[in-house]
Amino acid sequence: MKIAKYIALVLIVLIHSIPFYILVNLSFKPIEDTSSKWMPSQQFQVDNFIHAWQDAQLGRAVLNNGMITVTAVILVVFIGACASYPLARHQTKWNRFVYTLCISCLIVPALTILVPLYKFIVDVGGINTYWAIILTQVTFALPMTIFLFTGFISTVPREMDEAGLIDGCSRYGIFLRIIFPLLKPITATVV
The missing domain is CATH 1.10.3720.10 (MetI-like)
Structure with a gap:
């Protein structure tokens, strides 16, 4: 019974972590990278944050x-x-x-x-x-x-x-x- 609770807890955490994963993954991808949102980028680009900060003032x-x-x-x-x-x-x-x-x-x-x-x-x-x-x-x-x-x-x-x-x-x-x-x-x- 206790194992079922822990499995359910892990599943809930994983389900709630999916949008966060997609957000972080897409935020580090270069603009030219059109691969799936699920696939991690080959190179991480921090410039996206700098451009977002400057463009949005x-x-x-x-x-x-x-x-x-x-x-x-x-x-x-x-x-x-x-x-x-x-x-x-x-x-x-x-x-x-x-x-x-x-x-x-x-x-x-x-x-x-x-x-x-x-x-x-x-x-x-x-x-x-x-x-x-x-x-x-x-x-x-x-x-x-x-x-x-x-x-x-x-x-x-x-x-x-x-x-x-x-x-x-x-x-x-x-x-x-x-x-x-x-x-x-x-x-x-x-x-």
């Missing part, structure tokens, strides 16, 4: 991706934390409405607003700009971020706020010096 794409991602993550963490603190600490009708509105944005599929969003970005001149993609990423990430941060801040005892007030902190000081450093675990989740 992958260096520029990596830099763009890095800049967009880092900026969007910083904005999402900062804005989400700043918005979540009053929503978690002050349970007013207005705050509950704003929180419910943020959470309700989670149920809207992104594809339903894709066409109007694209039209809006075209109208404001945001095509091929960093700020448009960064703001779009931040906008789509904020509802989940606010949900997570608000839930986490609600678990932090209010006595920490009161102790900060007694020590002379303003509300901003309480958030920046006491609450925000406590958000490291949930910030890691958001990031």
Whole structure:
């Protein structure tokens, strides 16, 4: 019985390895080599990777991706934390409405607003700009971020706020010096 499990496991691994083998095999073949995708090449050509990197401008794409991602993550963490603190600490009708509105944005599929969003970005001149993609990423990430941060801040005892007030902190000081450093675990989740 154990041997049958190992044979099945080996077969599954082999079946899942086939596309990877074909990918690696074809990527090292010269353009002139028209042999079967199953047959290994007689000579390995590394220039294919260099040409692909240069022709697709992958260096520029990596830099763009890095800049967009880092900026969007910083904005999402900062804005989400700043918005979540009053929503978690002050349970007013207005705050509950704003929180419910943020959470309700989670149920809207992104594809339903894709066409109007694209039209809006075209109208404001945001095509091929960093700020448009960064703001779009931040906008789509904020509802989940606010949900997570608000839930986490609600678990932090209010006595920490009161102790900060007694020590002379303003509300901003309480958030920046006491609450925000406590958000490291949930910030890691958001990031």
